[in-house]
Amino acid sequence: MSGWEGATARQRLATDPLRPLYHFLPPANWMNDPCGLIQWRGKYHLFYQHNPNAPSWGNIHWGHAVSDDLAHWRDQPIALAPTPGSSDQDGCWTGCAVDDNGTPTLTYTGRRGTQENVCLATSSDNLLTWKKNVHNPVISAPPPGLDTSGFRDPYVWREHDRWYMIIGSGIADAGGTVLLYQSPNLCDWEYIGPLFSGDTAQHSEMWECPNFFRLGDKHVLIVSLWRGRYVSYFVGTRADHKFTPQQQGVIDYGDRFFAPQVMVDDRQRRLMFGWIWEGRSMQAQRAAGWAGVGSLPRVLTLAPDNTLVTEPAPELTALRGARIHFYDISLDETASFGLPVEGDCVEIQAEFEVTTSTCGLKLCCSPDDREQTRVGYDGAAARVFVDRQRASLSPEVKRDVQQGPLQLATGETLKLHIFLDRSVVELFANGRCCLTSRIYPTRRDSQGIKLFAHGGGVRLLSLDVWQMKPVWPYYKRKR
Secondary structure, three states: OOHHHHHHHHHHHOOOOOOOOOOOOOOOEEEEEEEEEEEEOOEEEEEEEEEOOOOOOOOOEEEEEEEOOOOOOEEOOOOEOOOOOOOOOOOEEEEEEEEEOOEEEEEEEEEEOOEEEEEEEEOOOOOOOOEEOOOOOOEOOOOOOOOEEEEEEEEEEEEOOEEEEEEEEEEOOOEEEEEEEEEOOOOOOEEEEEEEEOOOOOOOOOEEEEEEEEEOOEEEEEEEEOOOOEEEEEEEEEEOOEEEEEEEEEOOOOOOEEEEEEEEOOOOOEEEEEEEOOOOOHHHHHHHOEEOEEOOOEEEEEOOOOOEEEEEOHHHHHHEEEEEEEEEEEEOOOOEEEEEEEOOEEEEEEEEEOOOOEEEEEEEEOOOOOOOEEEEEEOOOOEEEEEOOOOOOOOOOOOOEEEEEOOOOOOOOEEEEEEEEOOEEEEEEOOOEEEEEEOOOOOOOOOEEEEEEEOOOEEEEEEEEEEEOOOOOOOOOOO
16 A cells, blocks of 8 residues: 555544554554564564455455654555465465565565465565565475474574574464574574473463564563463573573453564664454444554563563653643542543553552543543552443443452552553553553543542552644544
């Protein structure tokens, strides 16, 4: 899709009150996994799984966007499309991008019938267009002798004079697996063996979208679990082509974050983007004309205990508009305190003193509170939550409570960092718990923001609310 076509499609959908304003999403139709993340000549390139013809999965291409600052994006022409009669005739699936001595190279999963394989493509015009390798597929099938469930999503890196690749898979009776390969030239690959396998009962029979990278003096493995639709991480050591985990956890405790990919930028930061998928019916997606959103970029670091710390990239402050600040507010055990600010496209930072009480914010509140989404912390259970039981009046939307663990140390305050972007909620709590959800308010007046507390008194130390600027200039803030 050309820049003009993309702008036309975006403008056509800009009046949709549920379409996010400052998260990345395609001009129209379907998006799933981010892939091919790379910083090239100072610019950030985001590729993504894309169906350019419908707001549903299928006919998978690679969409492409570029950014100077990780906050604002520009559409680029589609990078990869299935080639009839070739190894990717039934889809150009997830993969990664590397710099091969000055040549940008994509490594991706091709699909022909039921056969998954590994393909290459290169660019000679600054990542604008791509030429597929004449030797595709460079790996035509899983290693012989393995009873695998899936063989996809290559992740490639270079060490010394060799390239290494892991591929997401699963081995019968062994569980989710990442298969390790090595190559001198990206074309000729030698299978080494499983880098690491999980337990089927605890993890999944198939791991997708693996990432493997060094962080500090440790290695980190991130995998998306086919069963359960969530993302796990493992932190540990690597020796003799084997990975030994010492710590493990969950990347995001919401039910809408999947298939992340991690890149390194010129500041040596590990940046992660994920796919935020829909939480509404296929009928609603088709009527809307779009489905799938890219997460905000996240920065990964390690805590002293080797747990993975995830925070929003600081470049996102460029999207902030007007700010309102509150401080030192005491809430009694039954408080629901309306704020003189409203909106469904905001960033919020709140800090509370809590004990065993429950507190937080109500977002997207209608005047009668029939619609509202509660985002907060249950001190007694030591859990962060997004309560969607009243988030929408639509009968097609899931109503539940998403939650994740957060044990506060003695004297530690609760810090909630919330990004609300119409139908997307991304929550970061104390750097240790992330939770991504989708909400679909039906009422145009569901714009209120309130504080709440119950089960004991709570003190709000500070609260900042920023109205966020739309990334695309023709979007309208108000409904």
